[in-house]
Amino acid sequence: MKKKSTGRKNKTAKESALNDLFTELKGEYLDSFAEKFAAIEKFWQEKDRAALRNEFHKMKGTGSTYGLPEVSVIAEMLEDMCSNHAESLGLSILVALRLLQKVAEGHRHATAYEYQKDSLFHELQSLYQKMESAA
Numbered sequence: 001m002k003k004k005s006t007g008r009k010n011k012t013a014k015e016s017a018l019n020d021l022f023t024e025l026k027g028e029y030l031d032s033f034a035e036k037f038a039a040i041e042k043f044w045q046e047k048d049r050a051a052l053r054n055e056f057h058k059m060k061g062t063g064s065t066y067g068l069p070e071v072s073v074i075a076e077m078l079e080d081m082c083s084n085h086a087e088s089l090g091l092s093i094l095v096a097l098r099l100l101q102k103v104a105e106g107h108r109h110a111t112a113y114e115y116q117k118d119s120l121f122h123e124l125q126s127l128y129q130k131m132e133s134a135a
Contacts, residue, residue, distance in 0.1 A: 022067070029066040030104045037097050044093055052093075053082035070103050070115045077128045086131035095124045 036055065043051040056079040063071025078096050081089050099120045106113025115121050 026066045026068075026107070029062065029068075030108055033100065033104050037100075040093060040097065044090065049082050049085070049089075052089075053079050056082060068103065068107060071100060074099055074103075074115075074121075074124065077124060081128065081131055084131055084135050086127070087134075088127045088130065092124060092127045095120050095127070099124060 036059065040052060040055055043049075043055065056075045059075035060072045060079055063069060063073075063075060074096050078092060081092050086092065099115060099118060102118065102120070103113060103115055
């Protein structure tokens with residue numbers, strides 16, 4: 001019986017170590033947002049839609065990987081807007097970056113942040129839907 005108990009303790013220790021590692025990686029990902037936002041602003045100023053789309057595409061993929069599915073949802077909308085040459089792309093980027101900042105702050109402070117209830121998310125959805133209906 002002691003072996004089973006020790007085995008469970010080892011498993012719990014391994015799970016704890018993995019959770020700690022994931023938390024550390026998630027923190028590093030959140031810390032990288034400042035660089036990502038700066039790149040997005042630079043690409044917007046340069047009118048480089050392909051680079052913008054690529055940056056949002058990467059965020060779409062990595063968001064869920066790091067346990068931030070809301071990042072993936074927001075980034076997917078912006079990726080589509082870049083691809084479809086949405087007229088409101090500049091405003092959408094501003095709204096999305098502010099929303100992503102709020103998401104990051106919520107995760108850094110381990111507080112519940114319900115982005116779906118945020119007026120910025122509703123504004124972004126509205127801009128996205130206008131782009132879809134115009135296409």
